[in-house]
Amino acid sequence: MMLVRKNSSLLVGFLSGTSKISILLSPSNTLTSLRLLTSKADDPSPKTPFIVKYLIDSLGLSSPEADKCSKSLTHIKSPSNPDSVLEFFRKNGFTDADIKRILCSHSRVLCAKVDSTLKPKFEVMRDLGFSDTQITKLITANPLTLNYLSYCNLRPRIEFFNTFLDSYDDIVKAISKDKSLLASSLEKTIKPNIAFLKECQFSFERIVSLLIRGRGVIGRAPKSLKSIVKRVNELGVPHGSGMFFLTFRCLCGVSVDMFDAKMKLLASLGFSQSELLSAILKQPLILCLSAKNLCEKVDFLVKEAGCELSYVSRYPTMVGLSMTKRxxxxxxxxxxxxxxxxxxxxxxxxxxxxxxxRNFLNKYIFSFQQRMPELPNIYRSASAGKFLY
Structure with a gap:
């Protein structure tokens, strides 16, 4: 009887709205709960960081570009310093496209102080005789050079490079492609490297070529340079020859491990040791090909074109030709x-x-066109990857 009365009182309390459950389920509380749930569901995505929005708004960077550039700039919360940097570049002849390229490569330049950092660097270059156009080309092509533009670092290099290069335009080309020409020690690296290359019978013209186009060659550690020359010597290439220079240039981009791996790969394709050496001496560029590219071309030449491996090693230039275009x-x-x-x-x-x-078309396409009118179209289609027969 007591149990029935107790349950009855609980039921009355529940129905009368005095229980905790009834409070929670009251119309006002239910509406509040729904509002909370709705507000959470409708919350916008996290707010775009200031610097990301700044890069998008001020220079028109895409969201992915701005995200990438902003990684080292998250501490910037105000437009004050970035605005002064952008204004400085624009006043010095840089277009927004130039500035965008600079920031995508070296975004921390937005943190630089204009008066104490950027202005002195530009003044150094002007004092040494660089024109505004040359300064713009240099910094746009290789923004990291900004880190090394000081009078005591730049002046002796310009004087030294002037003994090889004819003009400031050539110096700009060289430094634009290879920041190590500014970053590496002049006395401990650059001068010893050039002296060593002279000992190896590199001509004046080839040293100039390495300065202007040989990215990462003259400015690399002397020990590394000597190691490359040693490998060229081991291949039996005579000093002073054009092939010595070409092989040296190729091996500058191939580590010892990569070289050994490429030699093993070529041996696994069936080349004898003598055929390997013959191929490399005639066309060292094959060492720069990827393993996949090399395997595909050798496989094609042997299985599709019917060439013997000994023939491929005699004419390794074929391995450097385009599969699809040639x-x-x-x-x-x-x-x-x-x-x-x-x-x-x-x-x-x-x-x-x-x-x-041109010769191929004249000798083997147009000359046979009268007897085989469809030949030009066949060749054109084959070059586009479509085979009519």
């Missing part, structure tokens, strides 16, 4: 004109793929 379409045409009996004698595959496009 090897495949010309091989396709060669087989067709041979099947039609248009060739009076067999032509070596190397000659067929190595002659210039």
């Amino acid at each position: 090897l495949i379409p010309r091989n396709y045409v060669m087989k067709l004109i041979m099947e039609r009996g248009l060739l009076k004698k067999k032509i070596g595959f190397f000659y067929f793929v190595s002659i210039s496009e």
